[in-house]
Amino acid sequence: QSALTQPRSVSGSPGQSVAISCTGTSSDVGGYNYVSWYQQYPGKAPKLMIFDVSKRPSGVPDRFSGSKSGNTASLTISGLQAEDEADYYCCSYAGSYTYDVFGTGTRLTVL
Amino acid sequence: QITLKESGPTLMKPTQTLTLTCTFSGFSLSTSGVGVGWIRQPPGKALEWVALIYANDDKRYSPSLKTRLTITKDTSKNQVVLTMTNVDPVDTATYFCAHRPCTSISCYSFTTWGQGTMVTVSS
Numbered sequence: 001q002s003a004l005t006q007p008r009s010v011s012g013s014p015g016q017s018v019a020i021s022c023t024g025t026s027s028d029v030g031g032y033n034y035v036s037w038y039q040q041y042p043g044k045a046p047k048l049m050i051f052d053v054s055k056r057p058s059g060v061p062d063r064f065s066g067s068k069s070g071n072t073a074s075l076t077i078s079g080l081q082a083e084d085e086a087d088y089y090c091c092s093y094a095g096s097y098t099y100d101v102f103g104t105g106t107r108l109t110v111l
Numbered sequence: 112q113i114t115l116k117e118s119g120p121t122l123m124k125p126t127q128t129l130t131l132t133c134t135f136s137g138f139s140l141s142t143s144g145v146g147v148g149w150i151r152q153p154p155g156k157a158l159e160w161v162a163l164i165y166a167n168d169d170k171r172y173s174p175s176l177k178t179r180l181t182i183t184k185d186t187s188k189n190q191v192v193l194t195m196t197n198v199d200p201v202d203t204a205t206y207f208c209a210h211r212p213c214t215s216i217s218c219y220s221f222t223t224w225g226q227g228t229m230v231t232v233s234s
Contacts, residue, residue, distance in 0.1 A: 003159075034219035045226055046207070091160070099173075
């Protein structure tokens, strides 16, 4: 099972919006509405930001939103803030054999 | 409050067997649908899903690592143990354990993670 494909890096200025894509196949992203997104600061544990494509856990700002079209999921961060600068990983359920597959990760830089 | 903490050796030699323990609190691995998973991250690289065990003792493994892995749980001690045989330098990584609840809202994400434990494999 190959990792989901994410852009290596994205950037934006404070206040702007950025989108991070996560491309898989019909066996993972396209086949299930179980895509989650994690934020990770250097040297820290990942934090769940979005689950089931577009749901936000309690405490996550509504600036973070998720969506999916076909085999590609996206995380959009609006009103960028300096604290959003981190690595972001998508993850998709991929069936009862492979189970979960993570994305290649995206470094978000706030200019 | 849910917490998880990983423990195990920091340095291993190739071909040895790695045993990692995840000790958790704030939930029970006897509750139907609850799971605890292991995810690893080589230095400077992406997260990689490794294994998962559920309350009903259903076990899932990464296909690429399956032959080398065993995951078990000790409900009375609130612990999950991951064993990896025949380690190699490519297994050098930070190993995280994480809580995977199953509620009416969702069953397919890791909601709380441990801090991770770094394991280096070197001769």
